[in-house]
Amino acid sequence: xxxxxxPPGETPPxxxxxxxxxxxxxxxxxxxxxxxxxxxxxxxxxLVAGFFAARIGGL
Numbered sequence: 602x603x604x605x606x607x608p609p610g611e612t613p614p615x616x617x618x619x620x621x622x623x624x625x626x627x628x629x630x631x632x633x634x635x636x637x638x639x640x641x642x643x644x645x646x647x648l649v650a651g652f653f654a655a656r657i658g659g660l
Contacts, residue, residue: 631638
């Protein structure tokens with residue numbers, strides 16, 4: 602019986618192995634600066650609330 606060929610860069614299947622087939626990348630992206638994202642959400646919420654308060658005040 603011949604051995605199965607594994608493509609380069611692939612982790613061969615091993616019984617009981619807990620290793621990942623790829624290297625995990627570090628955290629990043631949108632979640633790199635959560636305070637900035639939270640501040641942006643709060644700013645938009647305040648602007649929307651201000652718009653409605655101005656509409657109600659103008660009646």
